[in-house]
Amino acid sequence: MESSSHTTQRKIIHIDMDAFYASVEQRDNPIYRGKPIAVGGSPEGRGGVVATASYEARKFGVRSAMSSKRAQQLCPQLIFVRPRFDAYKAVSAHIREIFSRYTDLIEPLSLDEAYLDVTDDKLQIGSAIEIAKQIKQAIKDELNLTASAGVSINKFVAKIASDLNKPDGFTFIGPSTxxxxxxxxxxxxxxxxxxxxxxxxxxxxxxxxxxxxxxxxxxxxxxxxxxxxxxxxxVRGIDDRRVQPHRETKSLGAEDTFPVDLTTLEEMEAELEKIGKTVVTRLQRYELKGRTVTLKIKYSDFRQITRNQSFNFPINDYETIVQTAKQLLIGTQPEDQKIRLLGITLSNFHELNLNDTDKANQVTQLSLFD
Structure with a gap:
């Protein structure tokens, strides 16, 4: 391998839970065990999407991000389960506690996967291979779930390694290989x-x-x-990115796909109010304020646009967010349009790098794209 700029090679572990949401559902509900299930929206209507599929469902070609209708076509006996995010977050918190027994350098990528830097581990085990095996065993013993682990000297290779032998996999790719x-x-x-x-x-x-x-x-x-x-x-196995334990949230939002197209401004604004409540609840849960409100619109012909407005002060209150979204909507001239999806996102949690406050209040319009 070609040398990187680091004189000391890191010991990086990538842990990825196996079919996380589906596995939690099968663990908690015996009737789902051994059966093909998909966690996500119902195939009824048109908005359902698969969030996670069990391995029994994957044998039929069912995959995450697939429409629920398509998933049902591939696997007619597929059982659809509504997600229970509170349950998944509780399990994720327990997994994170297991990680923290070994290191504080933990970079979560989502509820079900994370990077760990164990170059200097808390228990002075010294072996990333042994630590990964102990973590996998603790997850199995304490949560009755399985995880796959990849171990290497950088994040990129460790992530590829964790995906090679799923489920319940373990792969070490050392410097010489x-x-x-x-x-x-x-x-x-x-x-x-x-x-x-x-x-x-x-x-x-x-x-x-x-x-x-x-x-x-x-x-x-x-x-x-x-x-x-x-x-x-x-391709040379070079990746100097550090594990970032305080990885910052880039954006937070919510969206909804409607069973019937929205055709009136009154309907659209009512839906924005509902979506806004979800966004504000999430912002308050994570104690976040942002400076940019983004409105997402998808039309019945699947054209999609976004419009956003930035402020020179951070916000997370319902009134400001929803009213801004409504004004952005009106600016798109929604009359006589058929809308299948609306979304609101808050972002720009950093300090604005603007020379004057006038720029902070400008509205940026992004181009139409398919």
């Missing part, structure tokens, strides 16, 4: 390479990490833009 491992990896397995980019790569004759590695950084940039520099690094 990183180069050969990355070279043999199919391009679609690289985190950050989506389906479209993977297809583009394959059309160029780039099927594995070894194929990417033959290209210079400049060539990768010319083919794929700025992200080409990222590909150049990761």
């Amino acid at each position: 990183i180069a050969s491992f990355m070279e043999s990896l199919p391009v679609e397995k690289f985190h950050g390479v989506g389906k479209v980019t993977a297809e583009k790569m394959k059309k160029m004759g780039l099927f594995t990490g070894a194929d990417l590695k033959r290209l210079s950084e400049q060539e990768l940039k010319s083919y794929f833009g700025k992200v080409g520099a990222f590909y150049y690094q990761i």
